[in-house]
């Protein structure tokens with residue numbers, strides 16, 4: 275009797291496995307699932323696949339044109355194959371990790387298998403590292419900080435270059451000290467080591483690339499220093515993932531990165547996904563202050579037992595489209611290739627920087643000669659006009675940039691040479707806005723022709739701002 279029940283169960287389990295394998299392969303070969311296709315995406319043809327790149331918008335003067343999108347550091351447009359993939363996978367969507375259905379099994383497998391893809395993308399091995407999903411970099415850094423900081427006296431070493439996401443997440447939870455920047459605005463590694471020597475630092479939190487100057491931090495050098503002084507390293511990868519190959523593994527074990535955080539919407543998958551990759555042994559010792567379903571083995575009247583990472587970091591129903599889009603975006607970026615992306619960006623950076631510097635009263639922030647360690651982010655001012663006025667004019671002509679301090683206030687005040695008190699005064703007086711600069715940030719699809727057109731629009735917009743000085747007068751730093 276017992277034996278026949280056992281055999282029946284075995285048969286039904288095997289059948290279930292065969293059916294789900296069939297569903298997996300049939301969807302894998304479906305028209306819209308581009309996972310297995312050899313698609314041929316390159317730096318030269320990728321523009322054809324950018325959603326909305328030719329969409330015309332109405333400008334101030336009533337004319338219509340496709341905008342020049344130079345605001346890719348904020349967010350990137352979707353790639354068509356990413357968006358197709360998200361749509362295709364909706365056919366097989368079921369609840370993740372909770373349901374009893376073939377669709378649920380399929381979705382859960384795809385969701386979990388994408389973790390391996392993310393690990394491979396950042397060079398991390400499955401033996402030592404775990405990937406958990408988040409909504410974006412801000413969410414990831416806050417989750418990580420709420421898990422890792424166990425005492426408000428813990429010391430975190432940041433740099434003055436950080437985006438607020440990698441500064442305030444720590445500031446609000448523990449003591450934060452800062453490594454300074456050097457004269458050109460790069461991380462000052464000597465100042466960083468001095469801080470490590472002088473303080474008992476638990477974590478070093480640095481950006482992989484700046485959203486203000488595009489400088490790429492030597493994260494492996496920082497890792498080596500952090501480990502030498504007994505700290506662990508967290509790297510904010512928001513601005514690197516769509517620009518340069520990043521590996522968490524260094525040339526020696528001391529150079530390995532312990533935690534890496536990034537957003538999918540900055541890599542052509544604006545569906546709300548992101549990921550944290552971190553040391554499994556450390557993640558399993560902690561939990562974020564974020565509780566709910568999916569993270570427990572059992573809850574009784576008196577107690578609750580939590581699962582290990584990644585589940586313990588993913589309370590609640592997950593963002594499946596975000597994960598599907600992220601996986602597809604990784605495939606495409608890897609196919610286009612980071613060498614080609616970086617080479618292309620360097621060309622655009624060079625052309626843009628040289629073009630701006632030819633203009634009257636131009637300041638380009640950061641090193642304008644050696645640009646080899648800068649991703650496609652260029653910030654500047656034309657110092658005889660108000661940068662807010664100028665950015666608004668550019669927008670009127672159909673160019674998307676960003677103007678301000680880019681959620682990196684302490685860095686921008688330093689680059690502008692504006693003291694804190696003056697910055698505060700501007701903000702408090704209300705009508706002036708924050709001191710700032712204009713940022714151009716490139717995506718893989720931007721072209722040299724767009725840079726040429728931008729430069730001629732900039733010249734025109736500048737002339738108009740000078741004529742309309744009474745509308746928005748120039749003030750130092752604005």
Ligand SMILES: Cc1ncc(COP(=O)(O)O)c(C=O)c1O
Pocket residue numbers: 347348410411412413437439440481483484485510512513537
């Ligand atoms: C360097 C850096 N870190 C963190 C963030 C925050 O990213 P998100 O808005 O996706 O959370 C940004 C966003 O611009 C960034 O540039």
